[in-house]
Amino acid sequence: MNHLKKITLTEDEIPHQWYNIVADMPNKPLPPLHPGTKEPIGPEMLAPLFPMALIKQEVTGDTWVDIPEEVRDVYKIWRPTPMYRAFGLEKALGTNSKIYYKYEGVSPAGSHKPNTAVPQAYYNRQEGVKRITTETGAGQWGSALSFACQLFGIECEVYMVRVSYEGKPYRKILMNTWGATVYPSPSDRTESGRKILAQDPNSPGSLGIAISEAVELAMQDDQTKYALGSVLNHVLMHQTVIGLESIKQLEKAGDMPDIVVAPFGGGSNFAGIAFPFLRYNLTEGKNIRCIAAEPASCPKLTRGEFRYDLGDTVGMTPLLPMYTLGHNFVPAPIHAGGLRYHGAGAIVSQLLKDGLIEAQSLKQLECFESGILFARTEGIVPAPEATHAIATVMREAKKADEAGESKTILFNLCGHGHFDMGAYEQYLSGKLVEHEVTQEEISASLAELDTPVIA
Amino acid sequence: MNHLKKITLTEDEIPHQWYNIVADMPNKPLPPLHPGTKEPIGPEMLAPLFPMALIKQEVTGDTWVDIPEEVRDVYKIWRPTPMYRAFGLEKALGTNSKIYYKYEGVSPAGSHKPNTAVPQAYYNRQEGVKRITTETGAGQWGSALSFACQLFGIECEVYMVRVSYEGKPYRKILMNTWGATVYPSPSDRTESGRKILAQDPNSPGSLGIAISEAVELAMQDDQTKYALGSVLNHVLMHQTVIGLESIKQLEKAGDMPDIVVAPFGGGSNFAGIAFPFLRYNLTEGKNIRCIAAEPASCPKLTRGEFRYDLGDTVGMTPLLPMYTLGHNFVPAPIHAGGLRYHGAGAIVSQLLKDGLIEAQSLKQLECFESGILFARTEGIVPAPEATHAIATVMREAKKADEAGESKTILFNLCGHGHFDMGAYEQYLSGKLVEHEVTQEEISASLAELDTPVIA
Numbered sequence: 001m002n003h004l005k006k007i008t009l010t011e012d013e014i015p016h017q018w019y020n021i022v023a024d025m026p027n028k029p030l031p032p033l034h035p036g037t038k039e040p041i042g043p044e045m046l047a048p049l050f051p052m053a054l055i056k057q058e059v060t061g062d063t064w065v066d067i068p069e070e071v072r073d074v075y076k077i078w079r080p081t082p083m084y085r086a087f088g089l090e091k092a093l094g095t096n097s098k099i100y101y102k103y104e105g106v107s108p109a110g111s112h113k114p115n116t117a118v119p120q121a122y123y124n125r126q127e128g129v130k131r132i133t134t135e136t137g138a139g140q141w142g143s144a145l146s147f148a149c150q151l152f153g154i155e156c157e158v159y160m161v162r163v164s165y166e167g168k169p170y171r172k173i174l175m176n177t178w179g180a181t182v183y184p185s186p187s188d189r190t191e192s193g194r195k196i197l198a199q200d201p202n203s204p205g206s207l208g209i210a211i212s213e214a215v216e217l218a219m220q221d222d223q224t225k226y227a228l229g230s231v232l233n234h235v236l237m238h239q240t241v242i243g244l245e246s247i248k249q250l251e252k253a254g255d256m257p258d259i260v261v262a263p264f265g266g267g268s269n270f271a272g273i274a275f276p277f278l279r280y281n282l283t284e285g286k287n288i289r290c291i292a293a294e295p296a297s298c299p300k301l302t303r304g305e306f307r308y309d310l311g312d313t314v315g316m317t318p319l320l321p322m323y324t325l326g327h328n329f330v331p332a333p334i335h336a337g338g339l340r341y342h343g344a345g346a347i348v349s350q351l352l353k354d355g356l357i358e359a360q361s362l363k364q365l366e367c368f369e370s371g372i373l374f375a376r377t378e379g380i381v382p383a384p385e386a387t388h389a390i391a392t393v394m395r396e397a398k399k400a401d402e403a404g405e406s407k408t409i410l411f412n413l414c415g416h417g418h419f420d421m422g423a424y425e426q427y428l429s430g431k432l433v434e435h436e437v438t439q440e441e442i443s444a445s446l447a448e449l450d451t452p453v454i455a
Numbered sequence: 456m457n458h459l460k461k462i463t464l465t466e467d468e469i470p471h472q473w474y475n476i477v478a479d480m481p482n483k484p485l486p487p488l489h490p491g492t493k494e495p496i497g498p499e500m501l502a503p504l505f506p507m508a509l510i511k512q513e514v515t516g517d518t519w520v521d522i523p524e525e526v527r528d529v530y531k532i533w534r535p536t537p538m539y540r541a542f543g544l545e546k547a548l549g550t551n552s553k554i555y556y557k558y559e560g561v562s563p564a565g566s567h568k569p570n571t572a573v574p575q576a577y578y579n580r581q582e583g584v585k586r587i588t589t590e591t592g593a594g595q596w597g598s599a600l601s602f603a604c605q606l607f608g609i610e611c612e613v614y615m616v617r618v619s620y621e622g623k624p625y626r627k628i629l630m631n632t633w634g635a636t637v638y639p640s641p642s643d644r645t646e647s648g649r650k651i652l653a654q655d656p657n658s659p660g661s662l663g664i665a666i667s668e669a670v671e672l673a674m675q676d677d678q679t680k681y682a683l684g685s686v687l688n689h690v691l692m693h694q695t696v697i698g699l700e701s702i703k704q705l706e707k708a709g710d711m712p713d714i715v716v717a718p719f720g721g722g723s724n725f726a727g728i729a730f731p732f733l734r735y736n737l738t739e740g741k742n743i744r745c746i747a748a749e750p751a752s753c754p755k756l757t758r759g760e761f762r763y764d765l766g767d768t769v770g771m772t773p774l775l776p777m778y779t780l781g782h783n784f785v786p787a788p789i790h791a792g793g794l795r796y797h798g799a800g801a802i803v804s805q806l807l808k809d810g811l812i813e814a815q816s817l818k819q820l821e822c823f824e825s826g827i828l829f830a831r832t833e834g835i836v837p838a839p840e841a842t843h844a845i846a847t848v849m850r851e852a853k854k855a856d857e858a859g860e861s862k863t864i865l866f867n868l869c870g871h872g873h874f875d876m877g878a879y880e881q882y883l884s885g886k887l888v889e890h891e892v893t894q895e896e897i898s899a900s901l902a903e904l905d906t907p908v909i910a
Contacts, residue, residue, distance in 0.1 A: 379563035
């Protein structure tokens with residue numbers, strides 16, 4: 001069966017349950033702490049922000065969680081997503097390894113983000129929520145949530161990092177097309193935004209600031225909740241439909257991966273494809289290498305510290321256990337906006353701490369070079385975030401060839417680059433700049449924290 | 456089986472043959488004429504422009520033409536494309552009709568155009584062609600051909616209507632990403648371009664001018680050929696994979712359409728989905744209504760004349776039998792750039808003349824309104840071209856409801872709108888202007904022609 005280029009599933013093969021890796025982890029993720037008392041907080045503290053169904057998912061120890069039929073019905077718009085064998089790329093590389101990719105760019109919003117936006121909108125609607133606030137950087141998450149809220153009849157208010165709001169107007173219009181209201185952040189609509197603007201009226205904004213604004217608004221209003229596109233346990237769990245489908249597809253191809261690769265921002269992309277494969281390692285003694293590919297300019301996994309830190313800039317969130325660069329760290333303006341977050345989710349951080357997953361960091365020139373080769377051999381133009389996985393796959397294929405081995409490599413092609421052509425233009429015209437981050441910058445950012453380091 | 460939202464096929468269900476409707480037409484399409492002698496031209500006259508394999512397809516009387524395996528292998532990147540039941544749109548309309556759509560936007564270039572770009576590049580490569588020239592308006596065709604040429608190792612040179620080159624830079628970068636060279640047209644690289652520039656140095660360009668430039672260059676060089684994205688018989692035939700897959704998908708759903716709708720530019724979009732269904736009318740006495748949806752500002756089918764006319768502006772092409780507005784007609788700058796062509800292909804024109812198909816014209820405000828409703832109920836943001844089909848479907852569903860009937864309607868969602876967000880912004884901000892074309896303008900344009908009118 002290995003001649004298949006595209007491995008498809010029918011809509012009845014969309015998973016009926018999400019996989020919760022927490023149940024199988026040898027060391028469970030640490031609890032969030034109250035930022036004042038530094039004591040663990042209970043689920044009830046999250047109630048102003050999230051509907052109870054999602055809070056339950058955040059703390060559940062169950063291995064499998066049912067996907068509501070109404071959510072599966074919406075998933076059918078783009079799921080099951082196709083899996084491809086990268087024959088064109090393999091040939092161009094001259095590799096003896098086999099490369100597969102799962103393509104999440106077929107969703108209406110163009111990335112994997114709707115996998116969690118849809119259930120989040122659904123559970124909010126079930127509990128009578130009228131409005132959801134959120135933040136977005138490059139716009140992938142904001143557009144996914146706009147799409148999902150529109151389908152479930154919920155108002156969606158998006159705080160978009162100002163530099164992206166101004167530089168990526170088409171993502172904003174996409175959100176408007178789905179009926180959402182989009183504000184540049186920092187805005188004067190919140191205490192948090194006004195505080196930042198008072199310090200710097202020309203602030204370009206950051207994800208951390210935008211989170212502060214969205215969280216603040218949700219705290220103030222009973223009928224408004226907040227939604228996050230990565231980091232949290234329930235978000236990562238929703239994404240496991242990617243890996244669960246991938247297992248079925250590779251079974252059809254009669255194959256299993258030696259290596260699974262995904263881009264890494266807050267963890268949802270990586271968790272989505274990797275956790276269902278990690279389950280074989282955790283429960284059946286398999287040894288599938290799962291590699292998180294992060295940008296060299298925002299290297300929380302490879303150069304950050306494992307300690308408690310805020311999820312936002314202003315301090316509206318609990319303290320979360322994360323590999324972090326510090327919540328005031330401002331990543332360079334790389335084109336992979338979805339990977340510009342200072343910290344990693346609690347589950348992924350624990351897995352890394354325990355040596356159960358790996359991480360690599362990549363500079364953006366190597367990533368775009370890989371992305372162009374991919375577009376020219378496989379046809380699909382990848383999102384800048386996705387090129388981090390492609391470049392990592394190319395490294396691993398080369399290593400295997402040099403060792404005289406043949407590996408089976410699977411990666412998550414998490415989105416298309418249709419809204420990122422400005423980045424490709426910069427690369428093609430030789431104007432793309434490389435961003436370095438020094439150890440001094442990272443140390444200085446971490447030195448500002450007064451939160452517990454995790455042994 | 457009618458509960459299915461998405462009807463998928465596996466890659467072995469990609470058709471093995473294209474359908475050539477000419478074999479089943481009661482009156483065959485008229486031949487092209489030499490622009491000087493006005494005598495029918497033989498296939499050999501086309502040899503400087505096209506490889507022999509495509510010229511043979513242009514004139515074949517065979518009902519079925521084999522699809523080469525190498526072409527099917529590339530089709531596998533995005534084919535079979537999904538078919539959807541529009542449950543969300545049906546509910547919003549409150550209609551008793553069933554609405555299905557075939558989604559061609561999953562191709563790497565984002566539209567149905569690669570269905571013919573790939574075989575055209577393939578046959579050119581088979582015959583040793585080194586370079587292909589072409590024109591593009593909004594950029595859908597140019598990007599499809601760039602993608603196809605890259606995969607087959609052929610240079611691609613695209614003449615892009617200047618107003619689009621300047622106003623839609625991201626489509627140009629997409630072509631560059633696939634390795635193509637793109638020039639604004641009119642350019643100073645051709646006799647044709649220089650002639651236009653001498654008359655008007657600020658000419659915004661038009662499809663007709665860009666065709667003149669691309670054809671001129673192909674005529675001058677043995678190793679360079681030309682490729683057209685619509686109008687010609689072989690192009691329409693390549694697109695029939697859309698309708699052939701649709702038939703298999705509707706069989707799985709246990710359904711058959713009463714009405715098939717597609718947007719209409721030069722005919723390839725419409726032919727692609729409609730011809731395989733028209734076959735049932737022509738050979739089995741069925742009565743499936745096939746409706747071409749054209750823009751009111753470029754109404755060749757509903758208000759043009761059936762006569763011989765040039766395919767381009769300068770006069771580099773043979774005379775083609777077409778419903779036309781005259782080759783000097785300059786359509787208003789509507790956002791559906793892919794529908795801004797003055798004439799219709801020979802086959803489609805003959806079918807319309809013989810009353811075997813229908814046509815409707817639509818203004819762009821109605822189209823965008825329908826497109827927004829579609830995006831908000833079905834999730835996918837349609838290309839402006841595709842909104843013409845959606846608006847027509849909504850008209851037909853309403854008519855059926857008013858008559859107390861329930862129809863099964865299928866339409867071709869020929870592409871996504873990711874590169875057209877500027878158009879959506881105009882609509883959402885109330886700035887979209889309506890374009891009318893008067894009978895005087897059409898008559899004046901047609902009065903310039905000295906070519907045979909067809910009785």
